[in-house]
Amino acid sequence: MGKRDDLIAKYADDLKNKCKMTPDMALLTKVTIGCGPSIYNADASTVAGSQPAELETVKNSFLIKKLGLKDGPELDAAIKSAIETYGKSERNKYRAVIYYILTKHFKKESVYG
Numbered sequence: 467m468g469k470r471d472d473l474i475a476k477y478a479d480d481l482k483n484k485c486k487m488t489p490d491m492a493l494l495t496k497v498t499i500g501c502g503p504s505i506y507n508a509d510a511s512t513v514a515g516s517q518p519a520e521l522e523t524v525k526n527s528f529l530i531k532k533l534g535l536k537d538g539p540e541l542d543a544a545i546k547s548a549i550e551t552y553g554k555s556e557r558n559k560y561r562a563v564i565y566y567i568l569t570k571h572f573k574k575e576s577v578y579g
Contacts, residue, residue: 512559
């Protein structure tokens with residue numbers, strides 16, 4: 467297994483144990499690949515749930531640009547919900563896991579079709 471496969475396994479473990487979700491491994495793999503090289507960078511691979519600028523990045527770069535959603539209060543609410551699902555006290559909220567949760571939340575799996 468390569469480094470990416472190891473990370474996908476770690477993300478799946480977080481989804482199962484921390485988020486109480488059964489991961490769709492095919493979708494999780496596609497979301498992880500979609501994150502690009504950021505998954506290998508310690509800082510870029512995580513989402514700082516308490517930093518407004520970071521949450522704006524998730525909203526603008528992922529929800530609006532990638533998933534094609536319209537800006538509105540429901541986007542902020544969904545990001546907040548995803549962070550709560552992961553656990554606010556969880557120090558490392560992996561970007562791929564947050565993006566996976568948001569993709570499922572908005573039923574946008576087709577983007578990764």
